[in-house]
Amino acid sequence: MAVQRETTVGILRIPLDSISHRWAAFGLAAHAVLTLAGLGWSIQHEVTAGGHETAHDLGNAIGLGLLWSFGVATATVVTTAEVLDTIMVIAHFVGRRMKAEGQAEGLAEGLAKGRAEGKAEAAAEMNARVNQLLEAHPELQDTLEPLLIHDEKSGEG
Numbered sequence: 113m114a115v116q117r118e119t120t121v122g123i124l125r126i127p128l129d130s131i132s133h134r135w136a137a138f139g140l141a142a143h144a145v146l147t148l149a150g151l152g153w154s155i156q157h158e159v160t161a162g163g164h165e166t167a168h169d170l171g172n173a174i175g176l177g178l179l180w181s182f183g184v185a186t187a188t189v190v191t192t193a194e195v196l197d198t199i200m201v202i203a204h205f206v207g208r209r210m211k212a213e214g215q216a217e218g219l220a221e222g223l224a225k226g227r228a229e230g231k232a233e234a235a236a237e238m239n240a241r242v243n244q245l246l247e248a249h250p251e252l253q254d255t256l257e258p259l260l261i262h263d264e265k266s267g268e269g
Contacts (some may be wrong), residue, residue, distance in 0.1 A: 132163045150181020 154177025164170040246253055 139193060141187045142192075146185035146188055147178075147182050150184060151178050154178065154181060205241050 114234055151174075155174055158164065158170055158173045158177060162170060164173060242256065248254065
């Protein structure tokens with residue numbers, strides 16, 4: 113759940129839940145541009161194709177066009193901000209999951225490598241001890257069987 117904070121841009125207080133205050137001015141600018149573009153289109157459309165009988169009807173039609181363009185601009189800016197916020201949240205969780213999977217994979221590889229190295233070291237140490245024993249007591253040569261040590265790489269043992 114996002115913590116809602118407020119930031120001041122000019123004289124306006126804008127409630128923001130996840131947008132950096134550095135980006136809020138761009139949202140206001142985009143809203144202003146979209147509203148003015150919609151108002152410009154509304155004026156052009158009503159003057160050229162409106163067919164209004166009085167200036168009052170023309171003014172009402174342009175005012176309605178201004179309200180529509182303001183609403184569309186607001187919806188566009190808010191929707192864009194929320195989509196970007198959602199993308200950032202998804203990217204955060206995907207990144208965390210990928211990091212955890214990478215750590216688990218690295219740990220598994222490290223453990224497997226460590227076990228194999230440990231078994232090889234243990235086998236070499238055991239063989240060295242058996243050889244020392246055989247050098248010290250050559251009479252045991254025929255009584256000792258070769259060590260059966262599992263080798264993961266060759267599959268022997």
